Amino acid sequence: MTEMNCPTCQKTIEYSKQNPFRPFCSKRCQLIDLGEWASESHKIGGKSAHEEMFSEELEQMIKDSLLK
Numbered sequence: 001m002t003e004m005n006c007p008t009c010q011k012t013i014e015y016s017k018q019n020p021f022r023p024f025c026s027k028r029c030q031l032i033d034l035g036e037w038a039s040e041s042h043k044i045g046g047k048s049a050h051e052e053m054f055s056e057e058l059e060q061m062i063k064d065s066l067l068k
């Protein structure tokens with residue numbers, strides 16, 4: 001089996017087709033990484049109203065997933 005580290009939490013996980021969140025260990029880590037990517041892109045360029053809405057939705061998703 002192939003092992004790799006989750007880019008978010010560095011946990012060693014099995015890289016397999018069974019894992020729908022690969023290369024992340026879980027949905028939580030996937031959302032955290034997406035959230036960082038979104039805030040990073042906001043810093044670089046200007047943002048449209050659509051992007052603003054999207055990032056608010058994403059932030060809410062991240063908050064929800066962290067609370068669970």
Ligand SMILES: [Zn+2]
Nearest residue numbers: 006009025029
């Ligand atoms: Zn992880």
